[in-house]
Amino acid sequence: MDKFFNAESIVVIGASREEKKVGNVILKNLVNxxxxxxxxxxxxxxxxxxxxxxxxxxxxxxSLDLAVxxxxxDLVPRIIKECGKKKIKNVIVISSGFKEVGRYxxxxxxxxxxxxxxxxxxxxxxxxxxxxxxxxxxxxxPYDRLKRPRIGGVGFVCxxxxxxxxxxxxAAEENLGVSKFISYGNATDIDESDLIEYLAKDDDTKVICxxxxxxxxxxxxxxxxxxxxKIKPLVVIKGGTTTSGAKAALSHTGSLAGSAEVYFGAxxxxxxxxxxxxxxxxxxxxxxxxxxxxxxxxxxxxxxxGGFGILCADYVxxxxxxxxxxxxxxxxxxxxKFPKIVVINNPLDLAGDATDERxxxxxxxxxxxxxxxIILAVVLYQTPLLxxxxxxxxxxxxxxxxxxxxxxxLIAPIRKRLEANGxxxxxxxxxxxxxxxxxxxxYLP
Amino acid sequence: MDKFFNAESIVVIGASREEKKVGNVILKNLVNxxxxxxxxxxxxxxxxxxxxxxxxxxxxxxSLDLAVxxxxxDLVPRIIKECGKKKIKNVIVISSGFKEVGRYxxxxxxxxxxxxxxxxxxxxxxxxxxxxxxxxxxxxxPYDRLKRPRIGGVGFVCxxxxxxxxxxxxAAEENLGVSKFISYGNATDIDESDLIEYLAKDDDTKVICxxxxxxxxxxxxxxxxxxxxKIKPLVVIKGGTTTSGAKAALSHTGSLAGSAEVYFGAxxxxxxxxxxxxxxxxxxxxxxxxxxxxxxxxxxxxxxxGGFGILCADYVxxxxxxxxxxxxxxxxxxxxKFPKIVVINNPLDLAGDATDERxxxxxxxxxxxxxxxIILAVVLYQTPLLxxxxxxxxxxxxxxxxxxxxxxxLIAPIRKRLEANGxxxxxxxxxxxxxxxxxxxxYLP
Numbered sequence: 110m111d112k113f114f115n116a117e118s119i120v121v122i123g124a125s126r127e128e129k130k131v132g133n134v135i136l137k138n139l140v141n142x143x144x145x146x147x148x149x150x151x152x153x154x155x156x157x158x159x160x161x162x163x164x165x166x167x168x169x170x171x172s173l174d175l176a177v178x179x180x181x182x183d184l185v186p187r188i189i190k191e192c193g194k195k196k197i198k199n200v201i202v203i204s205s206g207f208k209e210v211g212r213y214x215x216x217x218x219x220x221x222x223x224x225x226x227x228x229x230x231x232x233x234x235x236x237x238x239x240x241x242x243x244x245x246x247x248x249x250x251p252y253d254r255l256k257r258p259r260i261g262g263v264g265f266v267c268x269x270x271x272x273x274x275x276x277x278x279x280a281a282e283e284n285l286g287v288s289k290f291i292s293y294g295n296a297t298d299i300d301e302s303d304l305i306e307y308l309a310k311d312d313d314t315k316v317i318c319x320x321x322x323x324x325x326x327x328x329x330x331x332x333x334x335x336x337x338x339k340i341k342p343l344v345v346i347k348g349g350t351t352t353s354g355a356k357a358a359l360s361h362t363g364s365l366a367g368s369a370e371v372y373f374g375a376x377x378x379x380x381x382x383x384x385x386x387x388x389x390x391x392x393x394x395x396x397x398x399x400x401x402x403x404x405x406x407x408x409x410x411x412x413x414x415g416g417f418g419i420l421c422a423d424y425v426x427x428x429x430x431x432x433x434x435x436x437x438x439x440x441x442x443x444x445x446k447f448p449k450i451v452v453i454n455n456p457l458d459l460a461g462d463a464t465d466e467r468x469x470x471x472x473x474x475x476x477x478x479x480x481x482x483i484i485l486a487v488v489l490y491q492t493p494l495l496x497x498x499x500x501x502x503x504x505x506x507x508x509x510x511x512x513x514x515x516x517x518x519l520i521a522p523i524r525k526r527l528e529a530n531g532x533x534x535x536x537x538x539x540x541x542x543x544x545x546x547x548x549x550x551x552y553l554p
Numbered sequence: 555m556d557k558f559f560n561a562e563s564i565v566v567i568g569a570s571r572e573e574k575k576v577g578n579v580i581l582k583n584l585v586n587x588x589x590x591x592x593x594x595x596x597x598x599x600x601x602x603x604x605x606x607x608x609x610x611x612x613x614x615x616x617s618l619d620l621a622v623x624x625x626x627x628d629l630v631p632r633i634i635k636e637c638g639k640k641k642i643k644n645v646i647v648i649s650s651g652f653k654e655v656g657r658y659x660x661x662x663x664x665x666x667x668x669x670x671x672x673x674x675x676x677x678x679x680x681x682x683x684x685x686x687x688x689x690x691x692x693x694x695x696p697y698d699r700l701k702r703p704r705i706g707g708v709g710f711v712c713x714x715x716x717x718x719x720x721x722x723x724x725a726a727e728e729n730l731g732v733s734k735f736i737s738y739g740n741a742t743d744i745d746e747s748d749l750i751e752y753l754a755k756d757d758d759t760k761v762i763c764x765x766x767x768x769x770x771x772x773x774x775x776x777x778x779x780x781x782x783x784k785i786k787p788l789v790v791i792k793g794g795t796t797t798s799g800a801k802a803a804l805s806h807t808g809s810l811a812g813s814a815e816v817y818f819g820a821x822x823x824x825x826x827x828x829x830x831x832x833x834x835x836x837x838x839x840x841x842x843x844x845x846x847x848x849x850x851x852x853x854x855x856x857x858x859x860g861g862f863g864i865l866c867a868d869y870v871x872x873x874x875x876x877x878x879x880x881x882x883x884x885x886x887x888x889x890x891k892f893p894k895i896v897v898i899n900n901p902l903d904l905a906g907d908a909t910d911e912r913x914x915x916x917x918x919x920x921x922x923x924x925x926x927x928i929i930l931a932v933v934l935y936q937t938p939l940l941x942x943x944x945x946x947x948x949x950x951x952x953x954x955x956x957x958x959x960x961x962x963x964l965i966a967p968i969r970k971r972l973e974a975n976g977x978x979x980x981x982x983x984x985x986x987x988x989x990x991x992x993x994x995x996x997y998l999p
Contacts, residue, residue, distance in 0.1 A: 129938040210895065255936045256962040271859025271906065271934055275960040278936060282962035322864065348864040351871035353900070360897045361860035386869075386984035387960070388833070414716025415806035419767065419793040424831075426796035450655065452805045455798070461716065489716055491700045491723060493574040515720040515832070517701045517727035539831035 110299075110307045112199045113231065114240045114289055116174035117145045120166055120197070122188055123180035123204075124149035124157050131203060131249040132179045135237075136160060138252065139177075142244045146171060166195045175199045177237060177247045182206030185233070186218045193226020201247055202232030207295055208363035209234055216297055216363075223298050234362060235294030236270040239277065241287055242313065248292075250274050261286010262315030262398050264308035266301055268293060268322045268362055269348065276320070276390065283391055284528050285398060288313035295362050300325065302333035309337035316341060316397040318390060322348045322358040323367060327375075335379035342397045342551050346384040347372050380554065382547050388540065396544040399533040400509040402552040405482035407433035408545065410456035411471050412487035413463035413495070417513065417538060418456030421485055424542035430549065433481040439474050446470050461489075465498040469505070476507045483549075485541060487513045488527075490520040500526050509548070513541045555744075555752045557644045558676060559685045559734060561619035562590045565611055565642070567633055568625035568649075569594035569602050576648060577624040579694040580682075581605060584622075586697070587689045591616060611640045620644045622682060622692050627651030630678070631663045638671020646692055647677030652740055653808035654679055661742055661808075668743050679807060680739030681715040684722065686732055687758065693737075695719050706731010707760030707843050709753035711746055713738060713767045713807050714793065721765070721835065728836055729973050730843060733758035740807050745770065747778035754782035761786060761842040763835060767793045767803040768812060772820075780824035787842045787996050791829040792817050825999065827992050833985065841989040844978040845954040847997040850927035852878035853990060855901035856916050857932035858908035858940070862958065862983060863901030866930055869987035875994065878926040884919045891915050906934075910943040914950070921952045928990060932958045932983070933972075935965045945971050954993070958986045 119139060125132030132151075139147055140158050148171075149157055152164035163169055166176065176197045178188055182204050192200055207216040216233070223230055231237060237247030241260045248255065255274055258281040265280075265287065267273030273292040280287060288311060291304050301321055308314045317337065324330040337343050349358035350369035376383045384390045408425055410432070412418040425432055432455045435443075443453045447467065450460050459467045468486070475481045484506055488499055500523070503510050512534045514524045527534045535541035564584060570577030577596075584592055585603050593616075594602055597609035608614055611621065621642045623633055627649050637645055652661040661678070668675055676682060682692030686705040693700065700719055703726040710725075710732065712718030718737040725732060733756060736749050746766055753759045762782065769775040782788050794803035795814035821828045829835045853870055855877070857863040870877055877900045880888075888898045892912065895905050904912045913931070920926045929951055933944055945968070948955050957979045959969045972979045980986035 134938060206895070250936050251938055254938070254964055256964055269859070269861025272861035272865070274936055275934065278962045278964070279960070320861065322861070348861055348868065351868045353871050353877055354864045354868035357860070357864040357867050357899070357901050360899065361864060361903065387982040388984065414714070415802070416714025416717035416765065416767070416793055419799045419802040419806060420717070422802050423794065423796045423799035426798050432798055454802070454805065456802050458806065489720065491695050491719055493579060493696055493699070515724070517723045519699055519701055519723070537832040539833065
């Protein structure tokens with residue numbers, strides 16, 4: 110499997126001269142990013158984007174670690190045979206037109222060829238991989254329309270190319286770092302379970318996210334997610350959980366989506382974290398990438414907006430979480446240090462005229478209070494007295510801090526600074542609280 | 555009530571020379587935005603920010619439509635008497651320190667003064683109003699930290715200043731237009747019901763959003779929201795729905811939050827639209843500002859990403875909504891016009907290589923198909939073949955179109971163009987579908 114991500118030489122089979130064509134975009138992205146040896150196959154061209162073209166892989170003299178295949182579906186089995194003869198052991202089949210459009214026999218023919226030559230394949234009907242470390246990028250989506258995230262701890266396994274790529278785009282936007290991304294489409298050979306198990310063992314991956322439409326081998330999948338969740342958090346989202354969604358899944362990646370209840374039961378049993386929607390994915394990945402295991406489940410809300418404190422308290426209760434009860438000592442200290450308008454409670458409302466100093470006092474008190482295990486800090490930077498110093502103050506916390514910083518692009522700089530310093534920052538209280546729930550449920554079951 | 559929003563002369567009582575102080579920020583924002591006559595009261599200054607200061611309103615010779623009061627709580631009753639003698643009939647009391655900190659007698663004294671002189675007050679403990687038409691803006695939040703939205707159809711009524719102001723900030727970011735915004739705090743005189751009823755009759759307001767912590771007069775409130783919802787959509791979010799949230803509400807705006815079930819029951823009975831969280835607010839306001847009443851509830855999904863189609867279909871089913879079944883004629887036409895990889899179904903998956911033309915054909919077909927009443931169009935602009943022409947094509951729809959355009963800042967320009975043309979655009983499918991549900995439930999109960 111490593112060869113997919115560490116390949117020192119890659120050939121693009123089906124490279125195209127025509128701009129915006131799949132075989133052109135893939136080659137261009139590799140030319141612009143990848144530092145290994147690059148080859149192209151196109152029988153009708155001698156050179157594309159500065160890469161010499163051959164009419165077949167057999168003409169290439171050097172050894173090849175990885176082939177990226179983007180030719181018409183009918184040609185793929187023959188291409189696999191040629192790769193096999195050339196001793197290429199890893200291929201990514203971008204091409205679609207197999208079981209997802211009902212061509213089961215063509216897919217079988219392809220599997221036969223893979224088995225015969227012991228070639229391992231990601232795909233068919235997929236985007237392939239993006240690895241920010243080795244800079245291998247087989248996504249046929251241009252860089253001016255799809256952002257690529259920085260190096261980081263999130264490993265993605267996605268059945269759908271569209272879902273996967275937009276997740277990648279948004280991960281970049283949200284400053285989530287990625288270890289490896291794999292869009293595996295029809296799972297013709299390597300499947301979701303193989304990939305999840307691989308990422309479980311991958312040291313660069315701190316948390317895994319999987320988008321699944323259908324699973325062919327349920328037993329294997331359950332084993333894979335159960336063993337993985339023992340090692341690191343695994344966030345799973347399932348497409349095709351309803352009859353109409355499942356029908357659509359069949360014509361998308363040829364997957365039998367199966368009963369949603371069975372899947373959800375399996376997730377629960379395996380201790381995987383179920384995401385209900387896109388928002389959940391980003392919320393959960395953020396908290397798992399940025400927060401470590403909390404000592405307990407008692408949440409203290411600190412806010413400079415009363416209404417936000419109320420809504421946070423509501424969401425904590427609605428999510429079945431617990432508010433901390435400050436110790437008598439803490440209350441005494443805070444009463445002494447704060448002006449009267451600050452109500453010493455949970456939520457601790459530092460009021461609209463809160464200064465950095467009030468937050469500093471609060472964080473210091475929480476560090477010394479054993480009743481508090483997680484801090485939910487609302488930082489409304491719209492108020493005039495807060496400064497950028499708030500970042501360092503929050504970093505002084507010895508307990509996991511989850512930040513709510515709501516607002517427009519005017520407050521984006523402070524949000525980015527908080528994020529760049531490793532804090533989990535949310536736009537809305539409901540997202541922060543739901544994420545804390547996922548964190549607590551995973552680490553303190 | 556009109557005088558609050560159309561005042562031709564305003565006096566700021568408690569104007570301050572000190573930068574970042576409430577009485578300074580309010581005056582500065584009025585100086586920079588308001589075109590009417592402006593006066594200031596501060597006994598220790600002769601002039602602030604170019605505005606002449608008097609030591610009391612009695613010294614001002616001109617008549618005054620509105621007073622904005624930002625002095626210490628204890629002084630407010632006396633100030634109200636002075637305003638009364640000066641025949642100022644409308645005041646906004648920004649000052650806090652009344653019942654929310656347990657000073658019920660001071661609040662009563664204030665009410666007595668208001669009644670004696672027949673002065674109507676917004677506040678206490680509030681931000682006051684923002685009216686983009688008359689440019690009256692009493693929010694003590696600086697323009698470099700809080701965006702103000704453009705003129706538009708959404709009227710906001712907010713008990714919490716922090717919640718209200720961040721909603722305003724985000725409304726500007728999301729390009730939602732505002733008719734009038736009122737933060738009313740303790741509701742000492744004018745309450746949520748008065749304000750909602752006022753906006754119900756206001757022609758500039760197309761949809762109302764209210765954030766409520768507690769209501770003193772339940773009967774009046776139920777009547778107000780019921781009558782309002784008959785005229786225009788009313789989105790309501792309630793703070794303090796749980797025991798801990800309610801406790802926090804008491805020390806915030808001195809409100810008895812009451813039983814959540816009673817409120818939710820009242821919302822339902824009155825046909826108001828309940829928002830569960832911040833995200834809901836923006837989602838719902840967007841669809842009500844941008845979409846008219848649909849003819850029916852049958853949704854057709856059009857997508858260029860298969861996984862997105864599946865998730866949309868899932869969310870439609872989960873939300874109890876209905877997918878359209880295309881007529882035989884439509885299916886025949888589409889089969890003829892589309893390549894084989896396009897599966898004519900619901901979702902209609904135009905595939906990753908979809909062009910503008912495929913969307914044009916689809917929209918045209920939906921216009922002619924009576925089985926379709928709402929279009930949910932997924933537009934993944936990351937794919938290379940879509941162009942900006944997609945905007946005009948979606949505008950050709952004769953049926954309400956809700957757009958899902960997911961992605962990073964790279965696709966923000968197309969999202970903004972779609973929005974600028976009046977389309978309701980969502981980042982995530984789950985948000986789009988939940989909003990359609992709100993639309994259908996309001997217009998087709």
